[in-house]
Amino acid sequence: MLTLYHFPSSVCAAKVRLVLYEKEVPWESKIIEILKGEQFQPWYVALNPNAVVPTLVHDEQPVVESAVICEYLDDVFPDPPLRPADLVDRSVMRIWASDVDTYMNGICAGITYPATHRHEVLKLSPEELQRFYDGHTDKDKLARRKRLIEQGYQAPDAKHAVLVYDRFLTKLEDQLAKTGAWLAGKTYSIADAAATPYLVRLDMLNYQEWWRHSRPRLDDWYERIKARPSFQPAMIDVMPAKFMADMGTRGSGYWPEVREILKDAGVW
Amino acid sequence: MLTLYHHPASPSSAKVRFVLQEKSVAWEGAIVDLYRGEQFSAAYLAINEAAVVPTLVHDGRPVRESLVICEYLEEAFPETPLAPADLAVRARMRVWCKDIETFMSVSLAGTIFPANDRHELAKLAPKQLDTYFEHHLNRRLAERRRAWMTEGYASPDARNSVLTYHKFLQKMEFQLGRSEWLVGNSFSLADIETAPYVGVLELLQFQNWWADRLPHVRAWYEKIKARPAFRSAVVDVVPDQLRHDIAKRGAEAWPAVEAIIATAEPFNGKSPWAMRAEAL
Secondary structure (H helix, E strand, C coil), X not given: CEEEEECCCCHHHHHHXXXXXXXXXXXXXXXXXXXXXXXXXXXXXXXXXXXXXXXXXXXXXXEECHHHHHHHHHHHCCCCCCCCCCHHHHHHHHHHHHHHHHHHHHHHHHXXXXXXXXXXXXXXXXXXXXXXXXXXXXHHHHHHHHHHHHHHHHCHHHHHHHHHHHHHHHHHHHHHHHHCCECCECCXXXXXXXXXXXXXXXXXXXXXXXXXXXXXXXXXXXXXXXXXXXXXXXXXXXXXXXXXXXXXXXXXXXXXXXHHHHHHCCCC | CEEEEECCCCHHHHHHHHHHHHCCCCCEEEECCHHHCHHHCHHHHHHCCXXXXXXXXXXXXXXXXXXXXXXXXXXXXXCCCCCCCCHHHHHHHHHHHHHHHHHHHHHHHHHHHHHHHHHHHCCCCHXXXXXXXXXXXXXXXXXXXXHHHHHHHHCHHHHHHHHHHHHHHHHHHHHHCCCCCCCCCCCCHHHHHHHHHHHHHHHCCCCHHHHCCCHHHHHHHHHHHCCHHHHHHHHCCCCHHHHHXXXXXXXHHHHHXXXXXXXXXXXXXXXXXXXXXXXX
């Protein structure tokens, strides 16, 4: 029995859903409302002491850390394999899967919060907002988040996030030029699943011009990703329709501001 | 044919050597002199664009990142398995290894640089030193290192590094009170990945960090030291002169480090770290 505790728009959770659908294993979905602070409830913290999504529970055993969960699923359900058979390619896959977590997870919040999540959080009542802030154990993270909520894309953290995101897109483009197919070689792997939510995020925000402007290989890769049967259920069907619509509308309004940041930095 | 580009005193190099020795795989070593900036040479950047050690080159193909190299070796040389057969335990092992990267690896530089590396770099001519810093791809790390050169442990950043390192040692203590090895009851990559971070403290003569404070860590480290692979991969590989220099500098630095440790918050079963260990 597999249960995934997740949230529709969490990039780390999305990568695990992609792996589950790629493997076509049945699983039970439990949504943790991270924008309402549900991840801080004691029963959830007992499962996942970092108070983050996702958590996979397999036959009552919790497995945490999205990159570890993906490898676990490939260990337990080896067919179809989502790690390259060539071991050097596999090492490349692991570096990509881990770099995405390390460098891009916080950055993704930096481009999303100013456009959308910020407006969701600002809808909370003063008591709910306080509870949301109080739930954060990491003071630096809380301070960053407050700046994003209060200043939007004009927050220094947001501008930094936009530029790091741009370098990430270039890195993806360069890697695809090297392999000619998928991120870690000739076959689709966990590395591709790990990177997918970051493109979906831009897609949902209506920032498609960001990669289409100058990154043809990445555009082609993303089209191939979207054509896979795992894409629709893992990335789209799970999102509440209103959330998707709000994200698209709000994002469209912000794209000129994001493009200005890129132009100011001389990378557009 | 296996070649490891490494440095004798680098814990991330030591982990890979430890795995190679545990598996009794034949390998050739190529030392990258980090104190002279050899990691920034064009030849090295061609196999490791991040300019860090170690890099393993197997039949001409480079493999990077110590943790990834260890998993690579585990799969390429499956005899003498170092990953638990139970897949859920293997997942816990991977979480532990990821935590080392997240917490220990990043706080290592700030913990040992003010004691040792800065004295090595101080031997460079001012112009060479400027070149060394200019070569850093990571500007922030370069700035931090400059601060450690001049301020030593008085730099707030070095202080935070020591406290993070200490917290991880406390987490080990907590975990080792519950299982024989760091993850479960058999020796695994989790122990291998962690051991060099304690080994480097011993090189610096910082044993008092755990000798009285952390009895489970002490007992675990004794078991680690009894392994012949650890001795050859982590201990014997350090040249005598370097060992002597590091020990001398470390002994001088220890009071400053101990003063920082004394300010650490107590670690109890309610801290998120302990809860995490508990859940595992």
